[in-house]
Amino acid sequence: METANKTKTMLVTGGSRGIGAEIARLAVRSGYRVVINYANSAEAAHALVDELNITRIVTHAIRCDISEEASVVDMFAETNAVFGPVDVLVNNAGVTGGFAKVCDVTAQTLSDVMSTNVIGAFLCSREAVCQMSKRTGGAGGAIVNVSSRASQYGGAGEWVHYAASKGAMDTLTLGLAREVASEGIRVNAVAPGFVDTDLHANAGDADRATRLAAQTPMGRPGTSLEIANTVLWLADDAASYVTGAIVAAAGGR
Template identity: 55%
Template sequence: MSAATPRTLIVTGGSKGIGAAIARAAGIAGFRVALSYKGDAAGAEQVARAIEAAGAEALIVKADVAQEADVLALFEAIDARFGPPDVLVNNAGGVGPLGRVEAIGASALAEVMAINVVGSFLCCREAVKRMSTRHGGHGGVIVNMSSRAAELGGAGEWVHYAASKGAVNSLTIGLAREVAAEGIRVNAVAPGLIATNLHAAAGAPDRLERLGPSIPMQRPGTAQEVADIVMWLASPASAYVTGAIVPVAGGR
């Protein structure tokens, strides 16, 4: 990457956890980074300062990706500051409440689907409009955040979340094939058990300790280990990779 012509990377949900790790890694790699957040303004500011400390530019935009108007405003803000994006990382997401299928209400289900599926779809749509050679763009990369739960099913805890990530996998594969000849690569990363605050926030603070020993590598992963794979998919090193769902799960 030339220092004179830095590329632009978008991370949705970049204020904490895996999203924050991706945003910081992108800044270190020399990207101009646009990160969105829904509620954690302080976290977003902290991540932006880390990006700037690495010598890169950062743009913070408050946006709920489940809302089409917010997605449009996010991309318009990036257009105005940086121009068309080169990489989109669809990281913003939610797990909803812990519980079996019969305990999940329609509103909780709709919220998870709106963030994880509709939000990812809308962001992909806006990125394609700007990246595709069919629309006069110069190509680009989209990385969607899936989960190993999409294949494992999340029984007893998060079947609703797993179903939403199954939809993300289908979106990834279908879109990859749709835009492969238009200069855009589309892949997904599927983390397993990762040490972030997601588990405690969902009401299961002991989940990492409880499930860690069941993983073949005998430990949870880190947000940085997920970010490393995202950055590989965003780089020329993965130039012939599209439509892939890459597990980052310690063998789980």
């Protein structure tokens, strides 16, 4: 989908690859200025910036570990300096922690997953609200969280730890939506099912999405573009009366 928006700024965490990169591409085509956050994938992030800045400067990459509070504060300050206040935050950055049953999961894995997927989303949402809130002079805005259908199915036998982190993100979505609705901020989430990205390969099972998606009603995995389209709709004024929603983009699963 494309919108007439020509002025708003979107910050996409974990925006250098996969779903995040597709969100950035679609956002630029839809008229946004986009800040692409990355933690480790500097080469991919800057390649994406070069790809999208061919005719004019519409993207900017910022390295930030979103689990680190000071770094998040600095990222939002840099975004404001480059493009102005954030109008749309997409909390897309996430890690799975790999495959493990609960009896085998380590404290370090739990810390890593929760630090990025939960604490990072909270910190970024906090800074976004501070810039967006009409109560403090902002123009309002939208936050879109990239959750997972795993939050509803539990991830048994594979990654209950990851599913639990996405369950926390769903709760953040519902609670924050109610907290800031009167301040001109909408908060929603997209819950992808099996999507053909490198997330599965990074967790150790490259064919997982295709294999398991064959069992879904639509019989195939989703694409990054299909998730990006859902994110852009929730970010857009076309969804102006939608807040506190968790939209399943999962082929019927």
